[in-house]
Amino acid sequence: MASHQADAKALLDDRGYSGALIRGQNPALLFEKAVRDRITESYYWKEQCFGLNAATLCDRAAELTFVGGTYGGLGKPTPFLCLAFKLLQLVPEKEIILAYLNWPGDEEEGMEGDEDEDESRAPGVKGEFKYLRALAAFYIRLAWEPPEIYKTLEPLLADYRKLKRRMRDGFTLTYVDQFVDDLLTKDRVCATSLWKMPSRTLLEDLDLLDPRESPLGDEVEQLDEDEDEDMENGREKDEREESGEIEESGGSRSPIED
Structure with a gap:
């Protein structure tokens, strides 16, 4: 000891x-x-x-x-x-x-x-x-x-x-x-x-460390891509509605109503 x-x-x-x-x-x-x-x-x-x-x-x-x-x-x-x-x-x-x-x-x-x-x-x-x-x-x-x-x-x-x-x-x-x-x-x-x-x-x-990559990086990137795709689909739908390719809901009547 x-x-x-x-x-x-x-x-x-x-x-x-x-x-x-x-x-x-x-x-x-x-x-x-x-x-x-x-x-x-x-x-x-x-x-x-x-x-x-x-x-x-x-x-x-x-x-x-x-x-x-x-x-x-x-x-x-x-x-x-x-x-x-x-x-x-x-x-x-x-x-x-x-x-x-x-x-x-x-x-x-x-x-x-x-x-x-x-x-x-x-x-x-x-x-x-x-x-x-x-x-x-x-x-x-x-x-x-x-x-x-x-x-x-x-x-x-x-x-x-x-x-x-x-x-x-x-x-x-x-x-x-x-x-x-x-x-x-x-x-x-x-x-x-x-x-x-x-x-x-x-x-x-000081170039002593590389920028840190988040372990969620791939998931965040996929979410961004999905969000961009949803926005693009939304814009295409709006353009088609404005051109009349897609009729507004309720815009056509059933032949029975005639």
């Missing part, structure tokens, strides 16, 4: 830190000091995060049952937040984080009921472990560069699976796409202040 405490101190000590940097600084500083202190003093950090590496952390994250930051009157950190902090300590290769994001899982995963089976087939879903995916997305928002963040997280907006979220005084229901949207648009998520990203529009203007 002493080595684990020393390891945590090295992460938190700017003067003695010699590990990988994120945007030129100690990754631990991406969390506020009060949150860092609560994490490193928590039971989960001391007992469940001890000695984790990129592989064993994946196993631990697959056991998560909710996302969240801190909860309760004392601001106790969630396992989700502790594992996110551990990721900042490890700074895994991007290929590893992408593997977390789309972890395939076993065939039995997500097959416990009809609802889970339907969710596992949702658009944009590649990995079975949705809380592992949420953890990877949270880390990406903290650690990667803006163009990579948009390119990697935006496809997850098509993942509509349910997520359980721990709030300060209880639980609430959210969804993967909503959680990802919060990461892309909000300043604070899971008790963590997110660094301000440049807007997508600015990155497009």
Whole structure:
């Protein structure tokens, strides 16, 4: 345990830190000091995060049952937040984080009921472990560069699976796409202040991003085509009525009336 405490101190000590940097600084500083202190003093950090590496952390994250930051009157950190902090300590290769994001899982995963089976087939879903995916997305928002963040997280907006979220005084229901949207648009998520990203529009203007294609693009295009066709048919009908090719309703009488 002493080595684990020393390891945590090295992460938190700017003067003695010699590990990988994120945007030129100690990754631990991406969390506020009060949150860092609560994490490193928590039971989960001391007992469940001890000695984790990129592989064993994946196993631990697959056991998560909710996302969240801190909860309760004392601001106790969630396992989700502790594992996110551990990721900042490890700074895994991007290929590893992408593997977390789309972890395939076993065939039995997500097959416990009809609802889970339907969710596992949702658009944009590649990995079975949705809380592992949420953890990877949270880390990406903290650690990667803006163009990579948009390119990697935006496809997850098509993942509509349910997520359980721990709030300060209880639980609430959210969804993967909503959680990802919060990461892309909000300043604070899971008790963590997110660094301000440049807007997508600015990155497009700088040719760092291609314009985003909506997943509904084909459907919207088809609706536009149908609307144009209806308008064209309406104009043709009006022209025929004006030329007398189509008589007004009631314009002709039955021979019986004569």
